[in-house]
Amino acid sequence: MRDEVILLVEQCLNGLQFGLLLFLLAAGLTLVFGIMNLVNLAHGSFYMLGAYFAATFAPLTGSFVLGAALALAATLVVGMAVELIAIRKLYGRDHLDHVLGTFGLILFFNELVRLVWGPGGMNLPLPPYLGTSIEIFTDVHYPVYRIAIIAVALVVALLLYLAVMRTRVGMLIRAGASNREMVGALGINIQLLYTLVFGVGAALAGLAGLIQAPILTAQIGMGENILIVALVVIIIGGIGSIRGAFIAAIFVGLVDTVGRAFLPELFRLAMTPAAASALAPALSSMLIYVLMAVVLVLRPQGLFPVDGK
Amino acid sequence: MLQIRDLTKRFGGVLACDSISLDVPVGELHAIIGPNGAGKSTLIGQLAGEISPEEGRIFFNGRDITRLPTYRRSALGLARSFQITSLFLDFTVLDNVALAVQAHAGHSFRFWRPARDEPALRRPARAALARVGLESRADVICANLSHGEHRQLEIAMALATAPRMLLLDEPMAGMGPDESARMIALLSELKTEQTILLIEHDMDAVFRLADRITVLVDGGVIASGSPDHVRMDPQVRRAYLGERTARRHG
Amino acid sequence: MTVLFTARNIAIGALLAFLALLPVYAAATGQFFPLTLFTRIVILALAATSLNLILGYGGMVSFGHAAYLGVGGYVVGILAKEGVTSGFAQWPAALAVSGIFALAVGALCLRTRGVYFIMITLAFAQMIYYVAVGLDRYGGDDGLTIYRRSQFAGVIDLSGKVQFYYLCLALLLAAIWLVWRLVNSRFGMVIQGARSNDRRMRAIGFPTFRYRLAGFVVAGMMCGLAGALLANHTDFISPASMHWTRSGDLIVMIVLGGMGSLFGPLIGAVTLLMLEEGLSRVTEYWQIIVGPLLLFIVVHAHGGIDGILASLRRG
Numbered sequence: 001m002r003d004e005v006i007l008l009v010e011q012c013l014n015g016l017q018f019g020l021l022l023f024l025l026a027a028g029l030t031l032v033f034g035i036m037n038l039v040n041l042a043h044g045s046f047y048m049l050g051a052y053f054a055a056t057f058a059p060l061t062g063s064f065v066l067g068a069a070l071a072l073a074a075t076l077v078v079g080m081a082v083e084l085i086a087i088r089k090l091y092g093r094d095h096l097d098h099v100l101g102t103f104g105l106i107l108f109f110n111e112l113v114r115l116v117w118g119p120g121g122m123n124l125p126l127p128p129y130l131g132t133s134i135e136i137f138t139d140v141h142y143p144v145y146r147i148a149i150i151a152v153a154l155v156v157a158l159l160l161y162l163a164v165m166r167t168r169v170g171m172l173i174r175a176g177a178s179n180r181e182m183v184g185a186l187g188i189n190i191q192l193l194y195t196l197v198f199g200v201g202a203a204l205a206g207l208a209g210l211i212q213a214p215i216l217t218a219q220i221g222m223g224e225n226i227l228i229v230a231l232v233v234i235i236i237g238g239i240g241s242i243r244g245a246f247i248a249a250i251f252v253g254l255v256d257t258v259g260r261a262f263l264p265e266l267f268r269l270a271m272t273p274a275a276a277s278a279l280a281p282a283l284s285s286m287l288i289y290v291l292m293a294v295v296l297v298l299r300p301q302g303l304f305p306v307d308g309k
Numbered sequence: 310m311l312q313i314r315d316l317t318k319r320f321g322g323v324l325a326c327d328s329i330s331l332d333v334p335v336g337e338l339h340a341i342i343g344p345n346g347a348g349k350s351t352l353i354g355q356l357a358g359e360i361s362p363e364e365g366r367i368f369f370n371g372r373d374i375t376r377l378p379t380y381r382r383s384a385l386g387l388a389r390s391f392q393i394t395s396l397f398l399d400f401t402v403l404d405n406v407a408l409a410v411q412a413h414a415g416h417s418f419r420f421w422r423p424a425r426d427e428p429a430l431r432r433p434a435r436a437a438l439a440r441v442g443l444e445s446r447a448d449v450i451c452a453n454l455s456h457g458e459h460r461q462l463e464i465a466m467a468l469a470t471a472p473r474m475l476l477l478d479e480p481m482a483g484m485g486p487d488e489s490a491r492m493i494a495l496l497s498e499l500k501t502e503q504t505i506l507l508i509e510h511d512m513d514a515v516f517r518l519a520d521r522i523t524v525l526v527d528g529g530v531i532a533s534g535s536p537d538h539v540r541m542d543p544q545v546r547r548a549y550l551g552e553r554t555a556r557r558h559g
Numbered sequence: 560m561t562v563l564f565t566a567r568n569i570a571i572g573a574l575l576a577f578l579a580l581l582p583v584y585a586a587a588t589g590q591f592f593p594l595t596l597f598t599r600i601v602i603l604a605l606a607a608t609s610l611n612l613i614l615g616y617g618g619m620v621s622f623g624h625a626a627y628l629g630v631g632g633y634v635v636g637i638l639a640k641e642g643v644t645s646g647f648a649q650w651p652a653a654l655a656v657s658g659i660f661a662l663a664v665g666a667l668c669l670r671t672r673g674v675y676f677i678m679i680t681l682a683f684a685q686m687i688y689y690v691a692v693g694l695d696r697y698g699g700d701d702g703l704t705i706y707r708r709s710q711f712a713g714v715i716d717l718s719g720k721v722q723f724y725y726l727c728l729a730l731l732l733a734a735i736w737l738v739w740r741l742v743n744s745r746f747g748m749v750i751q752g753a754r755s756n757d758r759r760m761r762a763i764g765f766p767t768f769r770y771r772l773a774g775f776v777v778a779g780m781m782c783g784l785a786g787a788l789l790a791n792h793t794d795f796i797s798p799a800s801m802h803w804t805r806s807g808d809l810i811v812m813i814v815l816g817g818m819g820s821l822f823g824p825l826i827g828a829v830t831l832l833m834l835e836e837g838l839s840r841v842t843e844y845w846q847i848i849v850g851p852l853l854l855f856i857v858v859h860a861h862g863g864i865d866g867i868l869a870s871l872r873r874g
Contacts, residue, residue, distance in 0.1 A: 033674070039674050039677065039678070086854060089854075089858045090857070090858070093857075095620065095673055095674045095677060096614075096620045096677075096810075096814075097857050097858075098674075099620065099622065099677055099810075100807075100810060100811065100814060100853060100854075100857045101853070101854045101857045101858070103804075103807045103810075103811075103853065104849070104850040104851060104852070104853030104854040104857070105850060105854065106804075106850070107846045107847075107849055107850035107853070108846070108847055108850030108851055109850075110846065111844050111845075111846040111847040111850065112847060114844065115844050115847065224803070224804070225685075228681060228682055228685045228803065231678045231681060231682055232682050234678075235675065235678055235679060235682065239674070239675065277695075281692075281693035281695070282689070282690045282691075282692075282693025282694060283690075283693070284693075285686070285689035285690065285692070285693055286686055286689065286690060289682055289683060289685070289686035292679070292682060293667050293683075296667055296670065296671065296679065297667065297670075300670050300671055300675075357762065359758075378761075378766075379761045379762055380761045380762075380764050380765055380766045380767075383761075383762060383763055383764030384764050388763075389762055391759075391762075395756060395758060395759045395762075396756065396759065397752055397755040397756050397759065398755065398756075399755055400751075400752075400755065404748075407748075408748060408752050408760070408763065409763045409764075411745055411748060411749075412760075412763045412764035412765050413764055417745040417746055417748070417749045417765070417770060418745075418746060418770075418773065419744055419745040419746060420740065420741055420744045420745075420746050420747075421740055421744055422744060422745075423740075423743040423744060424743065424744055424745045424747070424748045425743065427745075466763060470763055470764060
């Protein structure tokens with residue numbers, strides 16, 4: 001029984017970590033959508049770039065942290081460049097155009113990465129001080145790195161919250177989300193604001209990517225699969241709402257991780273082992289989508305919809 | 310025909326409609342006037358079924374329609390025109406009206422016969438267009454019409470649904486003097502055939518057409534009665550002549 | 560009848576003639592690769608045509624349509640593996656199962672609009688993808704090989720390249736004709752009206768949800784049929800055929816060819832797949848060109864090829 005509890009605690013922590021990672025992705029997506037009314041499918045490409053940049057800069061500089069910082073900066077720059085060159089042309093168009101245009105960007109970035117870094121993917125080894133585990137309860141060990149991820153993500157979430165709620169720029173962001181004309185009329189340089197917001201969104205995605213890189217390795221196309229989970233998060237949370245994204249992300253992260261870990265167990269209680277092992281993998285992947293479907297039935301605008309849309 | 314009882318709607322802290330009550334008997338042309346922000350659009354929204362009231366009831370032809378969805382109200386004979394033109398811009402004028410006819414011509418799970426070949430749809434559509442004077446423009450793409458013609462088309466579409474009552478939301482919005490005169494003429498003809506609830510800013514039209522007038526200010530009814538009565542009412546004069554009343558917060 | 564011989568009609572006529580005569584050329588020269596390529600093109604054109612019904616005409620941007628390709632294909636594959644190889648059983652089953660999925664997904668998605676709708680269709684398609692990956696018994700991620708094509712008791716032999724090609728072409732043309740009748744019928748008027756101005760449709764008395772759902776189901780079933788054809792064509796079905804990027808490909812075909820035009824999806828399928836074929840011979844990194852090209856088309860050539868051809872008449 002104690003083993004079960006340990007497993008549960010572990011999985012909850014993993015779920016929390018995954019949720020926070022999803023939040024980093026979802027925050028960027030929902031910011032961009034909320035302010036620029038733009039669906040950016042290529043958001044996953046920044047996630048991928050963050051991982052690849054980190055895997056390149058870390059061995060180059062010899063330091064994991066320095067490599068990560070450089071990767072973050074590089075992703076920010078790429079994000080702003082993409083906004084200037086490509087995304088600008090899509091503002092004001094209908095959502096199908098956004099989807100198609102950014103889909104084109106995905107294709108472009110996947111091939112670009114393949115061209116520059118080759119098809120094989122890259123590893124990002126952890127420095128020794130991050131590679132160990134610590135004892136969080138008696139006899140229960142948890143990897144230091146995962147704790148670091150949770151800490152970093154929480155700090156970023158806090159900074160984001162403070163930035164959006166307490167600064168002038170944040171006020172503009174919140175105002176922009178519900179009243180674009182007013183912000184424009186205030187004489188604020190909307191173009192610059194958009195470039196910045198897009199860049200920050202990209203950097204957040206890149207951060208999530210580089211954080212995941214030591215665990216999952218950097219791979220071509222890694223952004224697409226997690227992008228969809230991030231979309232599920234913002235659908236559940238309500239498009240345009242950062243608070244919604246946070247709560248939904250944690251929720252989704254927990255449901256997915258804990259669900260995948262324990263669903264086979266639950267199934268084995270109810271049916272034959274053969275049936276359980278046949279059904280469990282398929283159904284555990286379905287969990288978060290079922291969750292999304294339930295939310296859609298009960299509250300189609302999401303749990304924390306932003307007013308004035 | 311239409312009875313509104315204590316209709317109340319709040320948006321956050323703002324009381325858009327404050328316990329509005331109103332009756333429109335059969336055959337009457339009842340006008341609603343009031344300054345901007347008085348709650349006229351919110352009222353129409355609730356009558357049409359796009360906004361749900363917090364409190365109050367709406368009775369149409371004896372039936373409580375307060376919770377009915379929009380398309381069911383249309384089926385019962387409540388037709389509406391929009392203040393900001395809301396048409397099918399990429400269809401022809403005739404197609405626009407034919408759609409309105411089709412909505413009331415049985416179900417549309419018919420997959421075979423081209424709808425544009427159906428006289429049962431096209432004839433009433435042409436008749437409605439003729440009624441408003443647009444029959445010569447039947448085959449023009451809607452997007453290519455002038456603003457005044459759009460407003461006429463709005464009325465045609467409402468008429469094509471063979472309504473029992475018309476809800477007209479500022480039909481003369483944005484019209485020049487000639488077009489307005491034509492619209493007033495059309496409305497005076499229509500009022501002999503239809504029950505009409507008219508929202509308008511154009512006072513000339515209102516006082517010429519209305520059998521009774523209700524004045525809304527800040528979400529509440531401040532006067533209701535015959536045009537002469539309303540013209541003389543001191544509160545109405547105050548509301549229109551100056552002193553802006555502060556928005557009520559509920 | 561000068562109106563008949565517009566640039567657009569000539570182009571479409573030429574394309575159809577080419578498609579009809581291709582097997583003759585293949586049989587004469589013994590070169591069957593073009594036939595294989597074009598069988599695939601025709602099948603994907605069928606899938607794109609089904610999507611065009613709801614996207615081009617109905618304005619429902621479903622980013623998960625490739626899921627029905629997978630569903631149709633898997634029904635055929637699973638039944639074949641379980642011993643049911645008769646096409647008379649498999650194909651109606653593929654249609655039925657696709658229809659049921661479309662009904663379920665549509666009932667949930669169509670309660671939303673705009674970008675929500677796009678994202679939700681994407682999410683559900685991904686869900687179906689993961690379900691397929693989880694089907695260990697049927698190959699999971701590696702996919703399922705189909706050892707015997709659908710049998711039609713001698714009426715037609717699907718392993719014959721030419722016969723199979725003509726069947727696919729016939730089904731595509733039948734589908735285009737069906738779409739033509741649908742969009743001009745009363746039903747089609749409702750779908751198009753809902754795309755143009757859904758609020759007004761409800762104001763004049765249409766309960767638009769049920770009609771859009773019906774359209775969604777028809778499109779899903781048509782695509783399921785394309786999936787059954789695809790499974791037979793490749794003798795294989797895997798989750799990759801319903802990855803959401805495949806849905807993106809279908810949308811690209813429609814936009815490239817011209818949304819809301821009858822032959823647009825076919826034109827788009829031919830163009831996209833020929834482009835891929837051609838570009839991939841030039842460089843293995845051809846997608847680097849397709850990406851920005853797509854962006855360019857979205858920004859500058861909005862009506863697709865059909866739009867360009869149609870404007871040639873005026874110009």
